[in-house]
Amino acid sequence: MQNRYAGDVGDFGKLGLLRILAQSGLKVGINWYLTEGEDHNNDGKHIAYLTNPMYDACDPELRGKLGYMVYGNQRSVRAMEEMNLIPGCVYFSQVVPTNAKYRVAWHQQALLQLNRADIRDRNNLLS
Secondary structure, rough: OOOOOOHHHHHHHHHHHHHHHHOOOOOEEEEEOOOOOOOOOOOOOOOOHOOOOOHHOOOOOHHHHHHHHHOOOOOOOOHHHHHOOOOOOOOOOOOOOOOOHHHHHHHHHHHHHHHOOOOOOOOOOOO
């Protein structure tokens, strides 16, 4: 994930699903797998859903909040966290280290942080 993608149609779909799961009483955890290096191209333009009437019935509150962030030039995972899009959600938003030797510790920190959630990253690919 890169901040320039925050609020795109992929986030709308994923966050919409996670919001429904959270409404059932499950505590959701999100590891953004945030990466750096956002200046190499012009990606992050998949935001037409914000004005496409086809999406009018799909979680208008979420769509409105993401639109406010996108059109306000505030696209970031931090902005999405602060909007409380998923009540009670546990987040891990540390940048994934570019040096592979630090990724094991990063992944362990993520698992520890997300351990408070009912739905979280259970794919410990490092073991």
